[in-house]
Amino acid sequence: MKVLVPVKRVIDYNIKPRVKADGTGVETAGVKMSMNPFDEIAVEEAVRLKEKGVVTEIVAISIGEPKAQDTLRTAMAMGADRSILVETDAVTEPLAVAKVLKALVEKEKPDLVILGKQAIDDDMNATGQMLAGLLGWPQGTFASKVEITDGKAMVTREIDGGLQTVALTLPAIVTADLRLNEPRYASLPNIMKARKKPMEKITPAEVDVDMTPRLSIVSVAEPTGRKAGIKVDSAAELVAKLRNEAKVI
Template sequence: MKILVAIKRVVDFNVKIRVKPDRSGVDVADAKMSMNPFDEIAVEEAVRLKEAGTASEIVVVSCGVAQCQEVLRTALALGADRAILVQSDEELQPLAVAKLLKALVDRERPQLVILGKQAIDDDSNQTGQMLAALAGMPQATFASKLDIADGRATVVREVDGGLETIAVTLPAVVTTDLRLNEPRYVKLPNIMKAKSKPLAVFSTAELGVDVAPRLETISVSEPARRSAGVRLPDVKTLVEKLKLEAKVL
């Protein structure tokens, strides 16, 4: 079974982001970049499936600038077999990425596509669902447990009322949640081996995909700063402030 895993290069989750002075977006010029944490979970799950003998090949894909090769090499060091970069200097919105992945799905014919449920930069939570719709594949989102057997993927999802278990026929699209697994650390020997693993580069034109933005960002601003907390003498004062100042009662 071939697994296709989509990963994204984002600002590292430990970095405090800054908004550009013109409010056109986030300043990432000198920020540390890394693999999207949800996508790292997707790679780990694919590697575990291969180690269990369920999968025979793992192909990792990233769409974006040339520097995305860094996160692809990280995924190769984690255990992926080969990588594909769809290189583009344009802004790639979720629909454009889904179309690019659809083109690669048509080329690669994977039995399972795994993505993180969302990227921590835009939090769109759209690409996996759009890909499933474009490719005509069943989808199982927010997976906290995944089992593959008898041509089906059984997924446990965390929902508001508890846990939901669904089964989808392969090929399918699965998006990962935080509790699916804990990604392993990359070992130095694997980093060295990853340098010799194949990494193919395509342009958006070669895949025949129009990646023109459909959405326009009007303005980006930092969240309002919280006012300092105060210590109240009793419950009566708290109720008064909630009623008169906060106006939530």
């Protein structure tokens, strides 16, 4: 059983993003980058399935600039067997990414594609769903538990009302939520081994996909700062401020 795991290079989640001076986007020059946290969870889940003997091969995929190979090396250090880097300097949008992944799925013929439910840079939450639509495959989104048995993936999903379990006939698409697992740290020996694992490099043109952006950013601005809170001496004063100043009652 083969699993594809798409991963994205984003600003590290511990870093506070800064808006560019001209308001055209978020500053990435000189900023620490790492694997999207939800994609880390997806890689971890694929590795755990392999450790259970369910999966035989894990292929990590990233679409972006050449520096994204660092993200793929991290995925291989975590346990992926090989990787594919689709090199492009274009802004990656969900539909174009889904089209590239569709082409790679048709080439690799995996039984399962596991990816993060969303990237923390754009919060689109659309690539997995679009890929499922393009392939005509069943999908289990926001997964908090995945079990593979008898050619089916039993996926427990987090929904507004609680949990929902769906049975997906393989091949299928699964998007990982936060509570699916706790990703492991890549050990130094595994990091060294990852350097020797194969990484294929291709371009979007080789899979006949146009990466030209369809969305345009009008402007980016930081949210307005919150006003400092105040203390009141009595409940009556609190009610008066809520009524007369905040106007919420």
